[in-house]
Amino acid sequence: MRASDSTATFWRDPVLPHIVTRRACHSRACYKAHSHPTFSIGAVDAGGSVFTGSGDAAVRLAPGSLVLVPAGCVHACNPLPDMAWSYQMLHLDAHWLQQHAPALDGDTARVLHCPDLYAQFCAMNALLFSAAGAEEKDLALLAFLAACAGTAADALPSAYKPVPRQLEPVLAVLQAQPLASLQQLAQAAGLSRYQLIRAFRAATGMTPHAYQLNAHINRARSGLQSGTALAQLAHELGFADQSHFQRVFKAHAGITPGRYRS
DSSP states (O other), rough: OEEEOOEEEEEEETTTTEEEEEEEEOOOOOOOOOOSSEEEEEEEEEEEEEESSSOEEEEEETTEEEEEETTTOOEEEETTTOOOEEEEEEEEEEEHHHHHHHHGGGGEEEEEHHHHHHHHHHHHHHHHSSSHHHHHHHHHHHHHHHHHSSOOOOEEOOOOOOGGGHHHHHHHHHOOOTOHHHHHHHHHHSSSSSHHHHHHHHHSSSOHHHHHHHHHHHHHHHHHHTTOOOHHHHHHHTOOOHHHHHHHHHHHHHOOHHHHOO
């Protein structure tokens, strides 16, 4: 299945549920800091972009760069100011990756500078978008991942930090009550709201509110793929209305939920 807007095209297939991939051309879309439950591989095709993780460091990516982003890594990758860029982004189910390419699994984002590997990624992604069979596509993906594992990478500043024990009840509340208030979260940690915001951001790279929004959008992706109506999703995820949901979704995903679903 393909879904596209003026710059982006998605591909996914229920026969290969561990893969979602996209291509974007001449895009000016900017993303808020976010994370995915998937392992992601990005490729810069044209223009310049800046990759930021949960730390303060920013890394400039050039055409031909590949960046590997672990599941759960808080990051953003945006075009240089007043410029457009073209890129590809592959998302892989994290459990599938652990089973089939464990050498790539980790907690640190990495950049690969290898023209041959970039060309192999482009060919593999083009194959995914083609009418080729599922087995041929899966084999091409596995071959690419094996090549990645054998290529030296520049490690970016680690986004992984062990969550302090004091914040573990907060994560438990967020898991059980996705719409929990800041006051409820602060009470779970035994902190003031201000103290919680500072401690939570230092540990996760996001404020509690941003963390909640990111979790809502990741749940929305699954709901959209299963066909849940936009209005129902907006209500279930606690958005003020459908327009609010659409604005937040696009800020995180770079595409409207309607386009993503179709």
